[in-house]
Amino acid sequence: MANQEQRTQLCKVFNDPIHGHVELHPLLVRFIDTPQFQRLRNIKQLGGKYFVYPGASHSRFEHSIGVAFLAGQLVQHLKEKQPELDITERDVLCVQIAGLCHDLGHGPFSHLFDAKFIPKACQRDTWKHETGSLMMFDHLVVENELQSVMEEHGLVWPEDRNFIEALIHKQHGDQKPDGGRTANKPFLYEIVANKRNGIDVDKWDYFARDCHHLGIQNNFDYRRTLKFARVCEVDGQKQICFRDKEEGNLYDMFHTRYRLHQRAYQHKVGNIIETMITDAFLKANEHIQIEGSGGKKFTLSEAIHDRVAYTKLTDNIFEVILNSSEDGRYPPVTFRPKRAEGSGTSPPPPNDEDFSGVKEAREILQKILKRDLYRFLGQVQPGDVLKDITEKTGELKRELAEAAVELNADDFEIDVVNIDYGKKEENPIDYVRFFHKDDPTIAVKSNKEGSKLLPAKFAEQQIRVYCKKKDEDSQNVAKEACKRWSDRNGFSWQ
Structure with missing residues (x-):
């Protein structure tokens, strides 16, 4: 009891515009206070759509905190209403950590990077941001020495790490031990990312958050749906089900998804701006050098395979290209040691390398700012x-x-x-x-399959x-x- 009170006192409260005052476990706060997670502050949730919707400036950072909060709300609801499910505090923490870290792998401008840029820059590479999230989760834990901290809070290594990674991105054929959850508590895999029907807390947060910042009405009430969630056995397997009268609310949820894609996510101007940003990234790709593990340099597209280099990759790459020098050279900013007293300032030696790709990329980005679009x-x-x-x-x-x-x-x-x-x-x-x-x-x-509506x-x-x-x-x-x-x-x- 004393330990529980101590943990409660150490919880941190975040004032979120969507969910109000969000209270998070101290272990989650340790994850948040790392360079790998703080990086998400500089990755816009809606990518290039910010150039269309002035309010769409929110980032993956606040979305991830929101998902962790909602994951905790749903799993705690099931734990309290159905004690026979034997949901433990370990389960609750793992599900929340997965919600917190599920988007660690997003690149510059979110889906623009893994859905448009990477397929063109690395045509044979099937990399997705979920793959990046697993890489960055592992990097976050190792780099910040969080294994011992996780164990102090009751998590078991490596079972709970495997479970968290599977919640983030369960890969086909992955049979790593997860503490028996796959067999005994498969419904836990439906909370953060539900591949069965798409009803998960990730969507609940970004529907509410995106509607708020876009200025679009959200007709779906996730708070009500959460209250009417229950685990039932279906075809021999436990899964999250809902009260029959919630069917209309769930249709509102799926219709909200459709309307967000129709009005914002697939906006014809927003999409072509993201295409132009992609074209700029492709032209500058080979010129960009990001220092990664062991001092090795990586291009923009190669950085997805190095955790150190990828940590440095955010929306800022837009500004780096945009502010490159007039002759197209990269990078725009260099550092040198402090000059000794009385020393001269000789210019850098001439460089005959071809930087035309950076120059062309910069011109494309300048056109975006001038609204000179395709x-x-x-x-x-x-x-x-x-x-x-x-x-x-x-x-x-x-x-x-x-x-x-x-x-x-x-x-x-x-x-x-x-x-x-x-x-x-x-x-x-x-x-x-x-x-x-x-x-x-x-x-x-x-x-109600025969409904005319x-x-x-x-x-x-x-x-x-x-x-x-x-x-x-x-x-x-x-x-x-x-x-x-x-x-x-x-x-x-x-």
Whole structure:
């Protein structure tokens, strides 16, 4: 009891604009007070969308704290309401740490980095930010000597470390011992990142937080849903289920996801700004040198494989490129020892290396600040989501290059946007189980599949076309080529 009171006294309170006064366990505070976690302050949650929405300046830092808080709220609710689940304080701490550290691996401008830049810079690399989160979690623990601190707070090594890593990113075939949670408490894996149906505290936080900063109404009440969560046995496995009357609230949740993608995450101006930032990063990539482990230097794309170099990688890379010298040389700032009294200031020796990539990257970023963006020509919206979309867009690019005067395929950008409820063309509610108050031990599928008010489809696709050149005649010719292509494929050009 004394130890519990001592831990309570050491808890730290964060005043969060979304969740109010958030109280976190002292072990979580030790994780927060590290360079690896503080790095998240300088990575915007919505990446380049800040150039469209003036309020979208929030970072991965506050989102991660919010997820840790909500993870604790949900797991504590299950622990108190269902003591038979045998949820321990170790379980609670591990789930909260996973929520806190799940986004450690995000790169500059969040999803821009792993969804746009890395696939183009490292075409054969399947790296995702979740992979980076595992690397950075391990680096954070080792670099700050937190293993002993975790053990002091009752965690068991390496079982609980394995469990936390699996909560962050459970990889296929990963059979590391996790203290028996996979077999006995599989529902714990549905709290931070729910791969079964997408209902998890990560979404609960970023829906509420993004809506707040974007100025978009949030119709989903996560507090109510949390209160009606319960673990039931379904097909021989324990999973988190919800009260049947919560089905409408969950539809609001998935619809909120759809609306956020439609209005903000896939905003046509925001997307092309992120494409331009990606182009700038690609041009500057080989010139950028980030010092990593053992003093070795890494390019922007190589830094994903070195924990020391990656710790230094934030949105600041935009400013580094933007403020590079006029001749395009990199870096813009250098340091030297203090001069001895009376010594001269001779200029640096000439350098004949080609820095044109940095210069071109800087010019692209300057265009963003001047709102001199790639021009939006229009879009088509197929009736069904196209599976062979790569082949279709390749055909469109060839036609555009042939039709437009003095332009080639590289002068056009084609952005394929997929928006859905979270399970592609499927209804995510089909993967949720509901219980009735008369017998909360039995959970079944929704019985409202025939409702006339549900969406007819749960996914849509848009194919947007942009031109990098500003010549009006060429753009008009390109638009005509787009119309011919869309008519031939049965699409409506908008």
